[in-house]
Amino acid sequence: MIDKENIKIFYFKYKFIIFSIAVILSCLILIALVIYPQLLSLLEKRRVHQEITQKTEILVVKANELESINEEELSKKIENITLALPPDQDYTSAINVLQNIISENGFSLVSMQLSQSSVAVPNLKGFSIKIETIGPRLVFSNLLNSIENASRVMKVSGLELTSQRRNDEVSASITVDVYFAPLPTTLGASDSPLSKLTENEEEIVSKLSQNIKTNGFNASSGLSGSLPSRGKLNPFE
Amino acid sequence: MEKITINLLPREVKEAQRVQSKFYKVQAISIIVILTMIFLASVTFALGVLQSESIRDANFNLSASENKLSEFKSKEGALLILKNRASFVSQLTTAPSKQRTAYSLVSNLLPESVLVGSLEADRTGNLNLALVAENGADLDEFLANLVDPQKSEGYIKKVELDSFSRGRDGTYRANLKITIK
Numbered sequence: 001m002i003d004k005e006n007i008k009i010f011y012f013k014y015k016f017i018i019f020s021i022a023v024i025l026s027c028l029i030l031i032a033l034v035i036y037p038q039l040l041s042l043l044e045k046r047r048v049h050q051e052i053t054q055k056t057e058i059l060v061v062k063a064n065e066l067e068s069i070n071e072e073e074l075s076k077k078i079e080n081i082t083l084a085l086p087p088d089q090d091y092t093s094a095i096n097v098l099q100n101i102i103s104e105n106g107f108s109l110v111s112m113q114l115s116q117s118s119v120a121v122p123n124l125k126g127f128s129i130k131i132e133t134i135g136p137r138l139v140f141s142n143l144l145n146s147i148e149n150a151s152r153v154m155k156v157s158g159l160e161l162t163s164q165r166r167n168d169e170v171s172a173s174i175t176v177d178v179y180f181a182p183l184p185t186t187l188g189a190s191d192s193p194l195s196k197l198t199e200n201e202e203e204i205v206s207k208l209s210q211n212i213k214t215n216g217f218n219a220s221s222g223l224s225g226s227l228p229s230r231g232k233l234n235p236f237e
Numbered sequence: 238m239e240k241i242t243i244n245l246l247p248r249e250v251k252e253a254q255r256v257q258s259k260f261y262k263v264q265a266i267s268i269i270v271i272l273t274m275i276f277l278a279s280v281t282f283a284l285g286v287l288q289s290e291s292i293r294d295a296n297f298n299l300s301a302s303e304n305k306l307s308e309f310k311s312k313e314g315a316l317l318i319l320k321n322r323a324s325f326v327s328q329l330t331t332a333p334s335k336q337r338t339a340y341s342l343v344s345n346l347l348p349e350s351v352l353v354g355s356l357e358a359d360r361t362g363n364l365n366l367a368l369v370a371e372n373g374a375d376l377d378e379f380l381a382n383l384v385d386p387q388k389s390e391g392y393i394k395k396v397e398l399d400s401f402s403r404g405r406d407g408t409y410r411a412n413l414k415i416t417i418k
Contacts, residue, residue: 015260016259016260016263019260019263019264019267020263020267023267023270023271026271026274027270027271027274030271030274030275030278031274034278034281034282035274035277035278035281038278038281038282038284038285039281041285042281042284042285042288045285045288045289045292046288048292049288049291049292049295052292052295052296052298052299053295055299056295056298056299056302059299059302059303059305059306060302060305062306062313063302063305063306063308063309066306066309066312066313066316067309069312069316071312074312074315074316074319075315077319078315078318078319078322081318081319081322081323081326082318082322084322084326085322085325085326121325121328121329123325124325124328124329140340141340141341141344144336144337144340144341145337148330148333148334148337149330153325153326153329153330155329155334156334156336156337157334157336157360158336158358158359158360159336159340159356159357159358160355160356160357160358161340161353161355161356161357162354162355162356163352163353163354163355179325179329181321181322181325183318183321184317184318184321187310187313187314187317188317190303190306194313194316195316195317195319195320195321196316196320197319197320197323198327200327200331201320201323201324201326201327202323204323204326204327204330205319205323208326
């Protein structure tokens with residue numbers, strides 16, 4: 001009885017403070033347990049929503065861009081560029097290209113030797129062909145130009161030249177690095193930007209197509225007399 | 238005539254009334270604060286529900302776009318291959334090989350009367366040249382051209398004369414080692 005009475009007296013004495021503390025506490029509990037977590041979740045949801053919207057926009061733009069690309073033209077370009085840089089060694093096409101270049105420049109082929117070579121560029125592979133050839137000295141420069149501008153991507157990596165004093169012939173041993181690159185196997189994330197060709201790359205592709213056209217390249221049967229590239233052109237199909 | 242009001246309540250009752258009215262005010266303010274808090278909690282909750290709805294819609298649009306994009310998967314693959322190949326070809330064909338450049342440079346700088354007995358370009362593009370010249374002046378001219386940065390287009394780093402001799406027939410023979418930049 002005395003305790004109850006005491007509590008009553010205590011409450012009446014301090015009711016302002018007790019009431020205010022109770023209200024503040026309930027407000028704080030409401031903020032801590034409901035308002036703050038809800039606000040955090042709102043912000044998180046807003047971020048997620050923005051991300052999804054952005055991804056959707058990218059996908060829509062990407063799909064529209066892909067839709068606008070001419071499929072036939074693209075396959076033609078792929079064919080040409082795959083012949084220039086095949087997915088595997090394709091020794092026959094490289095040998096054929098070199099043989100054609102040598103004969104077109106008035107040189108005669110003495111021997112050809114294949115060997116492995118390492119390439120500094122990642123994902124790019126190659127092999128070397130050492131050519132022993134004899135021909136006119138005056139057009140030797142053209143021969144080198146033709147090799148480096150051939151329909152198959154190749155580069156001169158070594159050169160040994162001896163010229164005869166009495167005539168204008170040179171005997172040359174040219175090491176040519178021939179390149180190939182395995183096809184990419186992954187497409188990457190769906191919202192990754194569309195891989196577009198740069199101006200320089202567009203130029204290279206059209207130059208290659210032109211080169212193949214002028215060299216009598218038949219895309220369906222390979223370089224005049226050579227075997228077509230093996231395997232699927234597009235592994236994503 | 239002014240009215241005269243007299244509060245006959247005892248002093249303690251008056252004090253109690255004043256405290257009570259003050260307490261009512263505090264109570265009213267507290268109720269307003271609590272109601273505001275409840276209102277805020279409800280608003281954030283409602284916004285959360287609305288946000289979830291819009292996320293669901295956005296996800297639906299996303300899957301629709303993904304489906305549309307998957308129709309062009311093979312085209313995208315083809316484009317990726319084209320880009321991949323084109324960038325490789327671009328890297329390989331942007332500049333001629335060092336060997337070709339070195340050979341062209343030497344051919345351009347070589348006077349007609351000087352003959353190249355042998356030429357060797359290694360993987361780094363450095364050249365070993367064996368030259369035969371009918372007269373020393375032409376050989377001099379060739380050497381001067383090689384060491385002139387303007388004529389050699391700043392491409393030659395070093396020219397080493399490995400050997401130099403004059404034969405019985407009066408021809409000059411020289412072996413040069415040219416280091417390319």
